[in-house]
Amino acid sequence: MFKEPPLTATTALLVAVGIVLVAGCSASPTGVTTTSTEHLSELAQPDTSEFPTSAQEAAPTRKSVAGGIGLDGGSADTATTMPGMSTLGGGTALEQREDAEDAGDAATDVDLTAVAGAELDLPDLEPLLADLDGLLGDIDGEINDLDHSFDNDEGDVEE
């Protein structure tokens, strides 16, 4: 009877720590420290539905992939120290660095789409296409003159 209270307290403490750890990992992956690498390895499992094919590599949807890689806190060096991240690529430090670089490229691609959007705002095409309206006007004028020349025999026949 005398030892029951400490046992209960210890159990309660362990349960509480467990809950805090589980809740902490699931609610905010970025808040996980290097001491929680086991949970990280689970979180870092790639979602194949999101993982881009070669054709999708540059698509804006890569944002989600980049976000996943951002679990390392944005540091490629840190990522190489995380065993769980090996699921994204090779297990070696080099492979992981390449993964991190790919991640950087993906992030760059996303940025490029914004740049491309600005470029495809097409300031070059607008005047080009407007110039074609002038071409249409010129051609309409030529054809009208041609029509008129056909309507105007001015007595070439009668005289």
Place this chain on the structure above:
Amino acid sequence: MKRTRKLLVMALAIAMLGLVPQVAFAQGVPDRDHPTVEEVEHPHSIGEAKKRAAAAIAKRLVALGRIDARVKTSSHITGAHKDRLIGDYATARAGLSALGRQIQDAETQEELRELIPLIATDYRVYLVILPKSHEVLASDRMADGVVRLTGAADAVLAAIERAEGAGFNMEEAREFLRVARSEIDAVSNGAVPVADQVIGLSAADWEEPAKSMLEAGKAALEQGRRDIHEAVDALKSAHRAIKEAVGD
């Protein structure tokens, strides 16, 4: 009775002698010493005919001057076409001017009847020279249009490829571009060759083959105008599709 017959024969002979000048006119033999009845009864008809002929020539010279200036100032006509047309105009002007002098020097209706129709038939300013000139101008303008449209299509393609490189779906834009290129090809194959087909036509080719060729050229150029309008519309649609795809 015999005396009456003699009088009738003499009257008939006198009447026939009076008809001699008219017979000479009917045979087309000019004779200044024996003016025709028409010349005697209408002393101003030759003058009037010369005046009308001079006006007809002047009108053609003005028309040739206008088209000459138009061709010379055109920035789209090819050098070879320009030289050829300007040569045609110079020949026609020189010929019409010489014909005008001949007409003014003519002294009989018969001469005028031979010379005046040549104003039309030897030059066909209105039936051949002007229509073919406008066809050459329109055709060369469309050739220039093809160059500009091709440049615009290439620019649209570059934009499509950039957008595709960034991961955007450009299928719709590519389809519009395909339509535009098809229309541009149609202009290249239909309207652009018209200039070379008709530029060699002369008055001697009237009525055929000149009439058929000029009408066919006109139809090809009108189709070319429609094709160019459709090409421009397709390029604009491609541009819109690009902008919509990238959310611009």
